[in-house]
Amino acid sequence: MVFVVSIWPVLDSEEKRREIHKILEDCGTVREKVETKLTRLGLRNFLLQIYGEQKWTGNLRNRFKHLDKYLDIRYKENSSLLTYVCEFSSRDDFTAAEGQIRSVCESEEDTIYVSGDSQKTELILELLENEHNIMLMNYYEPDLYRMFTKNLSKMKKFGAACGITPRDYLNQRTR
Known part of the structure; x- marks a missing residue:
């Protein structure tokens, strides 16, 4: 089973990031590690791609106003989005790793994102594998x-x- 684990820019402690990497290696196989520099707008667009179909984010008319609150607690200037592509032998191994990571982060949701299904995993990989996608996320303003x-x-x-x-x-x- 392949999952994506993204560490939001707000968690910029190198020590905690190393600890998370170790947990992922101990519980599964880290296939790839991608560090992505995103502007605030870039992270907003990334979140919009992940959560955009959910009603709580808002819509074009209200400029996705609810998404901005979500963004505020995940973005930190001069920090990067750290994404791991990991393979686990079972859902239980993955759940164990996720629990350990959340205890390291001392938070339920504010510092990491874990893809729950193969569609989200594929979407995230498509967004982050191409430098043009990253540039577009960093500068494109769908509201305008x-x-x-x-x-x-x-x-x-x-x-x-x-x-x-x-x-x-x-x-x-x-x-």
Whole structure:
């Protein structure tokens, strides 16, 4: 079973980050470690990609106002998002690692994010594996370009109905 464990920028203690890395290695296999510099806007857009379909975040009309409260407790200037791609032999091993990490962080949710399913894992990896995605997250303001964002969403839905994913389109364009 493959999971993504992201440590929010607010947890910038190198000691705690090393401790988390050790826990992940002891309980499973760390396939990849990705450290990503995100601006406040970049982390906001990253959170929007992860949680955007949930009603609590808000919407374009209210500028995702509830997401900003969530962002405020997770962002820290000059710190980075640290993401691990980990493989565990069972859900129990993963749950044990998650419990140990939460005890190191002394928090329930404010310092880490753990992907709960394969779709979220894949989404996070797609967002962080490409420097252009990171640049877009750091500088794109969906609140300012509402019509563009709305049309982009329509195109994405139309493509999905035709069996085309954004990744398929990007792969075709780079050939």
